[in-house]
Amino acid sequence: MSAMKRDEPLSARLWTTAIWALVIFFVVNLMAMIATVVVNSLGTRWLGTWLPAGFTTKWYFAAWSEFQLDDVLIVTFQVVGAVVLLSALLGVPAAYALARRDFPGKKLVTLLFLLPLLVPSITFGIPLATVLYQAGLAGSMSGVILANLVPAVPFVILVMIPFVEQVDQRIEAAARVFGAGTLRMFVHVLLPLLAPGVLAALLLVLVRTIAMFELTFFTAGPTSQTLVVALYYAVYAAGVRAGQSIDAMAVVYMVTTLVWLLIALRFVNPTQIVTRAKREHTS
Amino acid sequence: MTIALGKAAQGAASDRPPLRLVLAQRGLDGVTLLALPSVLFILALFVYPFLYGLVLSFEPKTGDWLNNYRHFFAEPFLYKTIWTTLQLAVPATLVNILLSVPVAMRVRLMRHQRLLTTILVLPITLGTVLIAEGLLNYLGPQGWLNRVIMTFGLSSSPLRLVHNYWGVFLSLIISGFPFTFLLTLSYITGIDPSLEQAAATLGANARARFRHIFLPLIAQGLAIAFCLSFVQTFAVFPSAVLLGAPAGPTRVITIAAYQAAFEQYDYSLASAIAMIMGAVQFVIVVAVLAARGLVYRGPAGSAKG
Numbered sequence: 001m002s003a004m005k006r007d008e009p010l011s012a013r014l015w016t017t018a019i020w021a022l023v024i025f026f027v028v029n030l031m032a033m034i035a036t037v038v039v040n041s042l043g044t045r046w047l048g049t050w051l052p053a054g055f056t057t058k059w060y061f062a063a064w065s066e067f068q069l070d071d072v073l074i075v076t077f078q079v080v081g082a083v084v085l086l087s088a089l090l091g092v093p094a095a096y097a098l099a100r101r102d103f104p105g106k107k108l109v110t111l112l113f114l115l116p117l118l119v120p121s122i123t124f125g126i127p128l129a130t131v132l133y134q135a136g137l138a139g140s141m142s143g144v145i146l147a148n149l150v151p152a153v154p155f156v157i158l159v160m161i162p163f164v165e166q167v168d169q170r171i172e173a174a175a176r177v178f179g180a181g182t183l184r185m186f187v188h189v190l191l192p193l194l195a196p197g198v199l200a201a202l203l204l205v206l207v208r209t210i211a212m213f214e215l216t217f218f219t220a221g222p223t224s225q226t227l228v229v230a231l232y233y234a235v236y237a238a239g240v241r242a243g244q245s246i247d248a249m250a251v252v253y254m255v256t257t258l259v260w261l262l263i264a265l266r267f268v269n270p271t272q273i274v275t276r277a278k279r280e281h282t283s
Numbered sequence: 284m285t286i287a288l289g290k291a292a293q294g295a296a297s298d299r300p301p302l303r304l305v306l307a308q309r310g311l312d313g314v315t316l317l318a319l320p321s322v323l324f325i326l327a328l329f330v331y332p333f334l335y336g337l338v339l340s341f342e343p344k345t346g347d348w349l350n351n352y353r354h355f356f357a358e359p360f361l362y363k364t365i366w367t368t369l370q371l372a373v374p375a376t377l378v379n380i381l382l383s384v385p386v387a388m389r390v391r392l393m394r395h396q397r398l399l400t401t402i403l404v405l406p407i408t409l410g411t412v413l414i415a416e417g418l419l420n421y422l423g424p425q426g427w428l429n430r431v432i433m434t435f436g437l438s439s440s441p442l443r444l445v446h447n448y449w450g451v452f453l454s455l456i457i458s459g460f461p462f463t464f465l466l467t468l469s470y471i472t473g474i475d476p477s478l479e480q481a482a483a484t485l486g487a488n489a490r491a492r493f494r495h496i497f498l499p500l501i502a503q504g505l506a507i508a509f510c511l512s513f514v515q516t517f518a519v520f521p522s523a524v525l526l527g528a529p530a531g532p533t534r535v536i537t538i539a540a541y542q543a544a545f546e547q548y549d550y551s552l553a554s555a556i557a558m559i560m561g562a563v564q565f566v567i568v569v570a571v572l573a574a575r576g577l578v579y580r581g582p583a584g585s586a587k588g
Contacts, residue, residue, distance in 0.1 A: 012489055015385075016389060019385050019386055019389045020389070022382065022386065023386055023390075023399070026460065027399075027402055027403075029421075029428070029457075030402070030405065030406060030457060031402075032421060032427050032428070033414070033417040033418060033420075033421040033457070034405070034409075034417060036417060036420040036421045036426065036427060037413075037416060037417045037420060040420055046425075047425065048425060050427075050430060090320050090321045090324055091321060093317035093318070093320070093321075094317060094318040094320070094321035094322070096314070096317055097314050097315050097316070097317040097318035098318055100314055101310045101311075101312070101314055101315045102310045103309060103310035103311050103315050104309060104310070104311075106310075109318065109322060112322065112325055112326075112329075112330070113321070113325065115329065116325065116329050118511065118514065119514070119561070119564075120514055120515055120517070120518030120564075121518075122518040122520055122537050122540075122560075123518060123557055123560050123561050123564070124329060124332065124333060124557075126336070126540055126541075126544050126553050126554065126556075126557040127332040127333055127335060127336025127337075127339075127554055127557055128328060128329070128332040129544070130332070130335070130336060130339065130544070130550045130553070130554060131328075131331065131332040131335055131336075133550075146328060147328075149324070149328070150325070150328050150329050153321050153324060153325065154321075154325065157321060182313075207408055211408060211409065211410035212410075213410055213411060213412050213520075213521055214518075214520060218544075218545070228410060228412050228413075231412050231413065231416070232412045232521055232525075235412065235415065235416045235419070235525050236524065236525065238419075243420075246416065247416070247420070250413055250416050250417070253413060254409060254413060257408055257409060257410075258405075258408070258409075261404070261405075261408045265401060265404075269397075269400070270397070270400035270401050270403070270404040270465065271400055271465045271468060271469050
């Protein structure tokens, strides 16, 4: 590679510089956008200057009581917790079955699990919300959890399949030979081997569910709003409340999401957040 | 051995192997059944609502079965949303793809990609609502971007970048570029590097290597990346409401569907709009995948896929 680089002509070097300039421009704007929210949430008054006149933390207390953030956060964690748990219970066994068995109609089943990830949530969210309203489930916590499970279960399945495939079938056969029943084999052999994969899948589901706006927005009632929906309503009615307290709430949201993202990134590669499902699709 | 003998005896006794064995041979046994709960769940909460919505869209509040669709295509306030959405989604997706390819070609040579990919995964994780709020501040008339532009004298008055087309467009770039880039990067890093080295040894310059080695190999990946990110941008919703002008220039199709469902409580019309939305996405995806076939036919050989 170094040999290739040394005889690069001027035009190639200009091209490289232009690409890096583009990347830096994008990252700088992205960071500045995030920084604006943080700075505004900490500022006293910010009109026509580079930085606010002074700094204060009072907007966080204001936002906390105005938006009842403790209630919203409790709802958010209940929804996310339930989605993570249920998607694991449904998804991991299904991933095991799809990784280990070849049965007629497997392609169709795989397509069935791909569709909820490929079709944007807003397209299937409206019919889904209609059905949930008809069943009397929308507007409550269970409706929000059910709606969020629709993309979460296939996601767990598609992330888990390669992890299951990595486990050597002979290990399972050996456990059988030594007399382990299905349950014992699962608890003592499979689960420890699959733990990293399960952890990665569930952390990704967790991050995605916190940020899942459309499905929650369509199915949530006043007592089942998650943080991202509450943030949307706050921004939507921006004239009513001080911009700084909306931004304080946005920072609370960012911190909630980013903490889990940082934990998730210890176990997975960032590209996996986007591409794991894809890779399954093409291979 | 004894088991085999036992089975053989059993088979001989009943003339036909038991159903359980026949099914197991075709891959249907207790393990396969583990997939059943998930399949039923997706059938109940994804396939059924979709079919239900399709049927519901043909049962309008008034008029005959096609009335919702006729209403949609007769009312400029409704049918124009398709054009408005395409005007946002197609350029934004094209810009994202065209920027992603050269950047990914460069980043693939980097040894420490992790920092950059981590930064780029931020906007995807934070989601569109937060991006909308951030951009409202950042692009606003008092925001840092306009301050920088005016400090450098590039413009004498602040540029209007929010509550119009450009606000939504920029939000689609901020959230869409990382997505397309990470997809493209995974395709490009999946190509065997020895192919490029062979071409370089034979004297192909960078442009020729890209044109004749990479482009044919990533054409399929790019088509899929285009489809995936187009479908996402076509479904733009929060930023079109918060950052755009939802009553006029950025009244996208999702807003029309949302208003029908949750403001007029006309679930039948809303389902019809959702079906039209799905149909437009489907048509574009099929068109792109068909066009890909014209560009390159053959195996998109990459070990990673």
